[in-house]
Amino acid sequence: MAAPVVLDLAFTAGAVLPAAPSAAAGLWADGEAGSAPWHQLLSGWLGQLAATLPPDLRAPAYSLGLNLVDDQEIAELNAHWRGQAGPTDVLAFAARDAGLEPPPPLPRWDSSDDDEDRYEDQDNGEAVAPEPLELGDIVISLETASRQAREHGHDLTRELHVLASHGLLHLLGWDHPDDASLAAMLALQERLLT
Known part of the structure:
Protein backbone atom coordinates (compact mmCIF):
# COMPACT_ATOMS: atom_id res chain seq x y z
CA MET A 1 0.00 0.00 0.00
CA ALA A 2 1.25 3.47 -0.88
CA ALA A 3 2.17 5.98 1.79
CA PRO A 4 -0.46 8.58 2.73
CA VAL A 5 0.06 12.06 1.33
CA VAL A 6 -0.01 15.42 3.09
CA LEU A 7 -3.64 16.53 3.29
CA ASP A 8 -5.26 19.71 4.55
CA LEU A 9 -8.81 18.53 5.28
CA ALA A 10 -11.70 20.82 6.20
CA PHE A 11 -14.28 18.47 7.73
CA THR A 12 -17.72 19.54 8.93
CA ALA A 13 -20.73 17.62 10.16
CA GLY A 14 -23.91 19.68 10.06
CA ALA A 15 -25.29 20.84 13.38
CA VAL A 16 -28.81 19.61 12.52
CA LEU A 17 -27.98 16.06 11.44
CA PRO A 18 -30.62 13.51 12.45
CA ALA A 19 -29.77 11.73 15.71
CA ALA A 20 -30.19 8.10 14.58
CA PRO A 21 -27.86 8.24 11.53
CA SER A 22 -25.38 10.37 13.48
CA ALA A 23 -25.25 7.76 16.24
CA ALA A 24 -24.94 4.92 13.71
CA ALA A 25 -22.04 6.69 11.97
CA GLY A 26 -20.28 7.24 15.29
CA LEU A 27 -16.94 8.99 15.03
CA TRP A 28 -17.33 9.41 11.24
CA ALA A 29 -20.17 11.93 11.81
CA ASP A 30 -18.64 13.66 14.84
CA VAL A 69 -25.27 17.31 5.73
CA ASP A 70 -28.96 16.38 5.97
CA ASP A 71 -31.29 15.69 3.04
CA GLN A 72 -32.68 19.22 3.05
CA GLU A 73 -29.27 20.84 2.62
CA ILE A 74 -28.10 18.46 -0.09
CA ALA A 75 -31.44 18.87 -1.92
CA GLU A 76 -30.87 22.64 -1.97
CA LEU A 77 -27.34 22.15 -3.35
CA ASN A 78 -28.59 19.59 -5.87
CA ALA A 79 -31.28 21.97 -7.13
CA HIS A 80 -28.94 24.97 -7.29
CA TRP A 81 -25.90 23.32 -8.90
CA ARG A 82 -27.35 20.42 -10.88
CA GLY A 83 -30.93 21.55 -11.52
CA GLN A 84 -32.14 18.27 -9.97
CA ALA A 85 -35.03 18.15 -7.51
CA GLY A 86 -34.68 16.28 -4.23
CA PRO A 87 -31.79 14.92 -2.22
CA THR A 88 -28.93 12.88 -3.61
CA ASP A 89 -26.27 10.85 -1.82
CA VAL A 90 -23.06 12.68 -2.72
CA LEU A 91 -22.03 15.81 -4.60
CA ALA A 92 -18.49 16.65 -5.64
CA PHE A 93 -17.47 20.21 -6.44
CA ALA A 94 -14.12 19.97 -8.19
CA ALA A 95 -11.86 23.00 -7.91
CA ARG A 96 -10.12 22.06 -11.13
CA ASP A 97 -13.12 21.68 -13.44
CA ALA A 98 -12.72 22.27 -17.14
CA GLY A 99 -13.07 25.91 -18.06
CA LEU A 100 -11.63 27.29 -14.84
CA GLU A 101 -8.49 29.36 -14.79
CA PRO A 102 -5.41 27.23 -14.07
CA PRO A 103 -3.92 27.70 -10.60
CA PRO A 104 -0.51 29.32 -10.15
CA PRO A 105 2.45 26.94 -10.54
CA LEU A 106 3.21 24.76 -7.56
CA PRO A 107 6.58 25.01 -5.84
CA ARG A 108 9.10 22.34 -6.94
CA TRP A 109 10.31 19.85 -4.39
CA ASP A 110 14.07 20.02 -3.78
CA SER A 111 15.17 16.43 -3.11
CA SER A 112 18.79 17.41 -2.45
CA ASP A 113 18.02 18.04 1.24
CA ASP A 114 17.64 14.63 2.90
CA ASP A 115 17.05 15.96 6.41
CA GLU A 116 13.91 17.93 5.77
CA ASP A 117 11.44 18.43 2.93
CA ARG A 118 12.19 21.67 1.13
CA TYR A 119 10.38 23.35 -1.67
CA GLU A 120 11.79 25.91 -4.02
CA ASP A 121 9.74 28.91 -5.08
CA GLN A 122 9.90 29.04 -8.88
CA ASP A 123 10.20 32.84 -8.90
CA ASN A 124 12.98 33.52 -6.40
CA GLY A 125 14.50 30.12 -5.52
CA GLU A 126 13.78 30.42 -1.78
CA ALA A 127 12.69 27.37 0.21
CA VAL A 128 8.98 27.48 1.05
CA ALA A 129 6.44 25.02 2.46
CA PRO A 130 4.41 23.27 -0.24
CA GLU A 131 1.11 24.92 -1.08
CA PRO A 132 -1.56 22.20 -1.15
CA LEU A 133 -3.31 21.56 -4.44
CA GLU A 134 -6.97 22.45 -3.87
CA LEU A 135 -9.18 19.60 -5.07
CA GLY A 136 -12.60 20.93 -4.07
CA ASP A 137 -15.41 19.76 -1.81
CA ILE A 138 -17.33 16.54 -1.21
CA VAL A 139 -20.82 16.83 0.29
CA ILE A 140 -22.56 13.69 1.59
CA SER A 141 -26.13 13.41 2.85
CA LEU A 142 -26.00 11.38 6.05
CA GLU A 143 -29.74 10.65 5.78
CA THR A 144 -29.52 9.30 2.23
CA ALA A 145 -26.37 7.36 3.11
CA SER A 146 -28.23 5.76 6.02
CA ARG A 147 -31.12 4.65 3.77
CA GLN A 148 -28.72 3.33 1.13
CA ALA A 149 -26.70 1.40 3.70
CA ARG A 150 -29.85 -0.50 4.70
CA GLU A 151 -30.78 -1.09 1.03
CA HIS A 152 -27.27 -2.39 0.24
CA GLY A 153 -27.11 -4.55 3.34
CA HIS A 154 -24.06 -3.00 4.95
CA ASP A 155 -23.40 -0.58 7.78
CA LEU A 156 -23.46 3.19 7.54
CA THR A 157 -19.67 3.49 7.89
CA ARG A 158 -19.19 1.38 4.75
CA GLU A 159 -21.73 3.52 2.85
CA LEU A 160 -20.02 6.74 3.94
CA HIS A 161 -16.70 5.34 2.69
CA VAL A 162 -18.29 4.33 -0.63
CA LEU A 163 -19.69 7.84 -1.10
CA ALA A 164 -16.49 9.58 -0.01
CA SER A 165 -14.39 7.47 -2.40
CA HIS A 166 -16.83 8.24 -5.22
CA GLY A 167 -16.69 11.95 -4.46
CA LEU A 168 -12.88 11.92 -4.26
CA LEU A 169 -12.61 10.23 -7.65
CA HIS A 170 -14.85 12.94 -9.12
CA LEU A 171 -12.59 15.63 -7.62
CA LEU A 172 -9.64 13.92 -9.30
CA GLY A 173 -11.31 13.96 -12.72
CA TRP A 174 -12.98 10.56 -12.99
CA ASP A 175 -16.50 10.58 -14.38
CA HIS A 176 -19.12 8.08 -15.55
CA PRO A 177 -20.96 9.39 -18.61
CA ASP A 178 -21.57 5.82 -19.84
CA ASP A 179 -21.77 2.26 -18.51
CA ALA A 180 -18.14 1.41 -19.28
CA SER A 181 -16.86 4.51 -17.48
CA LEU A 182 -19.10 3.79 -14.51
CA ALA A 183 -17.85 0.19 -14.30
CA ALA A 184 -14.21 1.37 -14.37
CA MET A 185 -14.86 4.00 -11.71
CA LEU A 186 -16.70 1.53 -9.47
CA ALA A 187 -13.84 -0.97 -9.81
CA LEU A 188 -11.38 1.73 -8.73
CA GLN A 189 -13.65 2.66 -5.81
CA GLU A 190 -13.70 -0.98 -4.71
CA ARG A 191 -9.90 -1.09 -4.82
CA LEU A 192 -9.78 1.94 -2.50
CA LEU A 193 -12.32 0.41 -0.14
CA THR A 194 -10.37 -2.82 0.24
Whole structure:
Protein backbone atom coordinates (compact mmCIF):
# COMPACT_ATOMS: atom_id res chain seq x y z
CA MET A 1 0.00 0.00 0.00
CA ALA A 2 1.25 3.47 -0.88
CA ALA A 3 2.17 5.98 1.79
CA PRO A 4 -0.46 8.58 2.73
CA VAL A 5 0.06 12.06 1.33
CA VAL A 6 -0.01 15.42 3.09
CA LEU A 7 -3.64 16.53 3.29
CA ASP A 8 -5.26 19.71 4.55
CA LEU A 9 -8.81 18.53 5.28
CA ALA A 10 -11.70 20.82 6.20
CA PHE A 11 -14.28 18.47 7.73
CA THR A 12 -17.72 19.54 8.93
CA ALA A 13 -20.73 17.62 10.16
CA GLY A 14 -23.91 19.68 10.06
CA ALA A 15 -25.29 20.84 13.38
CA VAL A 16 -28.81 19.61 12.52
CA LEU A 17 -27.98 16.06 11.44
CA PRO A 18 -30.62 13.51 12.45
CA ALA A 19 -29.77 11.73 15.71
CA ALA A 20 -30.19 8.10 14.58
CA PRO A 21 -27.86 8.24 11.53
CA SER A 22 -25.38 10.37 13.48
CA ALA A 23 -25.25 7.76 16.24
CA ALA A 24 -24.94 4.92 13.71
CA ALA A 25 -22.04 6.69 11.97
CA GLY A 26 -20.28 7.24 15.29
CA LEU A 27 -16.94 8.99 15.03
CA TRP A 28 -17.33 9.41 11.24
CA ALA A 29 -20.17 11.93 11.81
CA ASP A 30 -18.64 13.66 14.84
CA GLY A 31 -17.97 17.29 13.94
CA GLU A 32 -15.13 17.50 16.49
CA ALA A 33 -13.40 14.11 16.51
CA GLY A 34 -14.42 12.96 13.01
CA SER A 35 -11.72 14.91 11.26
CA ALA A 36 -8.92 12.52 12.30
CA PRO A 37 -10.33 9.27 10.84
CA TRP A 38 -11.48 11.02 7.66
CA HIS A 39 -8.05 12.62 7.32
CA GLN A 40 -6.31 9.25 7.62
CA LEU A 41 -8.68 7.55 5.18
CA LEU A 42 -8.60 10.25 2.48
CA SER A 43 -4.84 10.76 2.79
CA GLY A 44 -4.32 7.02 2.31
CA TRP A 45 -6.57 6.96 -0.74
CA LEU A 46 -4.70 9.89 -2.29
CA GLY A 47 -1.45 7.99 -1.68
CA GLN A 48 -2.87 4.91 -3.43
CA LEU A 49 -4.03 6.97 -6.40
CA ALA A 50 -0.89 9.13 -6.73
CA ALA A 51 0.78 7.03 -9.45
CA THR A 52 -2.39 6.99 -11.58
CA LEU A 53 -3.02 10.74 -11.50
CA PRO A 54 -2.32 12.96 -14.51
CA PRO A 55 0.73 15.21 -14.06
CA ASP A 56 -1.35 18.33 -13.33
CA LEU A 57 -2.91 16.55 -10.32
CA ARG A 58 0.30 15.17 -8.83
CA ALA A 59 1.33 17.22 -5.83
CA PRO A 60 3.21 16.87 -2.55
CA ALA A 61 0.14 18.11 -0.64
CA TYR A 62 -3.60 18.38 -1.21
CA SER A 63 -6.51 20.31 0.26
CA LEU A 64 -10.18 19.38 0.19
CA GLY A 65 -13.41 19.81 2.09
CA LEU A 66 -15.72 17.05 3.31
CA ASN A 67 -19.16 18.01 4.57
CA LEU A 68 -21.83 15.75 6.06
CA VAL A 69 -25.27 17.31 5.73
CA ASP A 70 -28.96 16.38 5.97
CA ASP A 71 -31.29 15.69 3.04
CA GLN A 72 -32.68 19.22 3.05
CA GLU A 73 -29.27 20.84 2.62
CA ILE A 74 -28.10 18.46 -0.09
CA ALA A 75 -31.44 18.87 -1.92
CA GLU A 76 -30.87 22.64 -1.97
CA LEU A 77 -27.34 22.15 -3.35
CA ASN A 78 -28.59 19.59 -5.87
CA ALA A 79 -31.28 21.97 -7.13
CA HIS A 80 -28.94 24.97 -7.29
CA TRP A 81 -25.90 23.32 -8.90
CA ARG A 82 -27.35 20.42 -10.88
CA GLY A 83 -30.93 21.55 -11.52
CA GLN A 84 -32.14 18.27 -9.97
CA ALA A 85 -35.03 18.15 -7.51
CA GLY A 86 -34.68 16.28 -4.23
CA PRO A 87 -31.79 14.92 -2.22
CA THR A 88 -28.93 12.88 -3.61
CA ASP A 89 -26.27 10.85 -1.82
CA VAL A 90 -23.06 12.68 -2.72
CA LEU A 91 -22.03 15.81 -4.60
CA ALA A 92 -18.49 16.65 -5.64
CA PHE A 93 -17.47 20.21 -6.44
CA ALA A 94 -14.12 19.97 -8.19
CA ALA A 95 -11.86 23.00 -7.91
CA ARG A 96 -10.12 22.06 -11.13
CA ASP A 97 -13.12 21.68 -13.44
CA ALA A 98 -12.72 22.27 -17.14
CA GLY A 99 -13.07 25.91 -18.06
CA LEU A 100 -11.63 27.29 -14.84
CA GLU A 101 -8.49 29.36 -14.79
CA PRO A 102 -5.41 27.23 -14.07
CA PRO A 103 -3.92 27.70 -10.60
CA PRO A 104 -0.51 29.32 -10.15
CA PRO A 105 2.45 26.94 -10.54
CA LEU A 106 3.21 24.76 -7.56
CA PRO A 107 6.58 25.01 -5.84
CA ARG A 108 9.10 22.34 -6.94
CA TRP A 109 10.31 19.85 -4.39
CA ASP A 110 14.07 20.02 -3.78
CA SER A 111 15.17 16.43 -3.11
CA SER A 112 18.79 17.41 -2.45
CA ASP A 113 18.02 18.04 1.24
CA ASP A 114 17.64 14.63 2.90
CA ASP A 115 17.05 15.96 6.41
CA GLU A 116 13.91 17.93 5.77
CA ASP A 117 11.44 18.43 2.93
CA ARG A 118 12.19 21.67 1.13
CA TYR A 119 10.38 23.35 -1.67
CA GLU A 120 11.79 25.91 -4.02
CA ASP A 121 9.74 28.91 -5.08
CA GLN A 122 9.90 29.04 -8.88
CA ASP A 123 10.20 32.84 -8.90
CA ASN A 124 12.98 33.52 -6.40
CA GLY A 125 14.50 30.12 -5.52
CA GLU A 126 13.78 30.42 -1.78
CA ALA A 127 12.69 27.37 0.21
CA VAL A 128 8.98 27.48 1.05
CA ALA A 129 6.44 25.02 2.46
CA PRO A 130 4.41 23.27 -0.24
CA GLU A 131 1.11 24.92 -1.08
CA PRO A 132 -1.56 22.20 -1.15
CA LEU A 133 -3.31 21.56 -4.44
CA GLU A 134 -6.97 22.45 -3.87
CA LEU A 135 -9.18 19.60 -5.07
CA GLY A 136 -12.60 20.93 -4.07
CA ASP A 137 -15.41 19.76 -1.81
CA ILE A 138 -17.33 16.54 -1.21
CA VAL A 139 -20.82 16.83 0.29
CA ILE A 140 -22.56 13.69 1.59
CA SER A 141 -26.13 13.41 2.85
CA LEU A 142 -26.00 11.38 6.05
CA GLU A 143 -29.74 10.65 5.78
CA THR A 144 -29.52 9.30 2.23
CA ALA A 145 -26.37 7.36 3.11
CA SER A 146 -28.23 5.76 6.02
CA ARG A 147 -31.12 4.65 3.77
CA GLN A 148 -28.72 3.33 1.13
CA ALA A 149 -26.70 1.40 3.70
CA ARG A 150 -29.85 -0.50 4.70
CA GLU A 151 -30.78 -1.09 1.03
CA HIS A 152 -27.27 -2.39 0.24
CA GLY A 153 -27.11 -4.55 3.34
CA HIS A 154 -24.06 -3.00 4.95
CA ASP A 155 -23.40 -0.58 7.78
CA LEU A 156 -23.46 3.19 7.54
CA THR A 157 -19.67 3.49 7.89
CA ARG A 158 -19.19 1.38 4.75
CA GLU A 159 -21.73 3.52 2.85
CA LEU A 160 -20.02 6.74 3.94
CA HIS A 161 -16.70 5.34 2.69
CA VAL A 162 -18.29 4.33 -0.63
CA LEU A 163 -19.69 7.84 -1.10
CA ALA A 164 -16.49 9.58 -0.01
CA SER A 165 -14.39 7.47 -2.40
CA HIS A 166 -16.83 8.24 -5.22
CA GLY A 167 -16.69 11.95 -4.46
CA LEU A 168 -12.88 11.92 -4.26
CA LEU A 169 -12.61 10.23 -7.65
CA HIS A 170 -14.85 12.94 -9.12
CA LEU A 171 -12.59 15.63 -7.62
CA LEU A 172 -9.64 13.92 -9.30
CA GLY A 173 -11.31 13.96 -12.72
CA TRP A 174 -12.98 10.56 -12.99
CA ASP A 175 -16.50 10.58 -14.38
CA HIS A 176 -19.12 8.08 -15.55
CA PRO A 177 -20.96 9.39 -18.61
CA ASP A 178 -21.57 5.82 -19.84
CA ASP A 179 -21.77 2.26 -18.51
CA ALA A 180 -18.14 1.41 -19.28
CA SER A 181 -16.86 4.51 -17.48
CA LEU A 182 -19.10 3.79 -14.51
CA ALA A 183 -17.85 0.19 -14.30
CA ALA A 184 -14.21 1.37 -14.37
CA MET A 185 -14.86 4.00 -11.71
CA LEU A 186 -16.70 1.53 -9.47
CA ALA A 187 -13.84 -0.97 -9.81
CA LEU A 188 -11.38 1.73 -8.73
CA GLN A 189 -13.65 2.66 -5.81
CA GLU A 190 -13.70 -0.98 -4.71
CA ARG A 191 -9.90 -1.09 -4.82
CA LEU A 192 -9.78 1.94 -2.50
CA LEU A 193 -12.32 0.41 -0.14
CA THR A 194 -10.37 -2.82 0.24
